Amino acid sequence: MMRRGSTTVIRSILTTTTSPRGFSTGADKAVVTWWMRSSGGAARNASTVALGADKEEQRKEETVVNGGGEERKGNDNKEITSYWGVPPSRLTKEDGTEWKWNCFRPWETYQADLSIDLKKHHKPTTWLDKFAYYAVKSLRLPTDIFFQRRYGCRAMMLETVAAVPGMVGGMLLHCKSLRRFEHSGGWIKALLEEAENERMHLMTFMEVAKPKWYERALVFTVQGVFFNAYFLAYLASPKLAHRITGYLEEEAVHSYTEFLKELDKGNIENVKAPAIAIDYWRLPADATLRDVVMVVRADEAHHRDVNHFASDIHYQGRELKDNPAPIGYH
Incomplete structure (x- = not known):
């Protein structure tokens, strides 16, 4: 003892x-x-x-x-220590289940407004408007030839381009705000919000259409050309740049309308909606691809309105910062 x-x-x-x-x-x-x-x-x-x-x-x-701090590695949960002390957030849904998305948070989700007028169109009157209109129309021909009726892949390509204007515009307005020591009127946030929303469209359609290697290569080429061209256009004339985006969104509304027609005819299988779409748009658990296309089309219509509105502000000789931005409009 x-x-x-x-x-x-x-x-x-x-x-x-x-x-x-x-x-x-x-x-x-x-x-x-x-x-x-x-x-x-x-x-x-x-x-x-x-x-x-x-x-x-x-x-x-x-x-x-x-x-x-803790970090998930492989299939096992291993505790990872960090000098900086930045622990990962632990979020849950309203029903108490774990929130599994790191690319967006529960408070960034919403229910799309499907009552928006899809037939609104800005009729080009000035030569600048006509240039923007026909420039966008000219981009539709090669897209129709390349993708034909593969609307899933068409949507994927469309979203890789549509997410560029908001980011470029928000970035340039951000730099302008810093240079001039002035507020942006909320337009930086509104344009970056638009870019993030378009990116979520892409993340959704990546689950529906699995792009082939040559389609991925095409994205590299188109995005590289479009980003630089739009960057220069926004520097030269913001009203032209926003008008181009407005017409680009009008084409997006048209493309998704054709997508819906193919779904209704049965030419495209109306599969179950991806889980990321159900959570992002707060769709019902039994939502289908058709429901996803409906809410995405509504988003595009809202982006159409915002960019035509921004272009009209410039046409009236005013600045965006003097007019409240439609934050959260979609």
């Missing part, structure tokens, strides 16, 4: 000979070894518990110092 007084002595020695960070010193280990040899199994158990407590305390201390 181990005497109570001896246990107290060992505990006292362990306490006084432990380094500030919780590591046992050489004297500590020597005393424990001697006691194990002289006191048998009970002493071994006591020393094991003491050293185990030391290691647990050390682990807790390092977790506190390093921030205690």
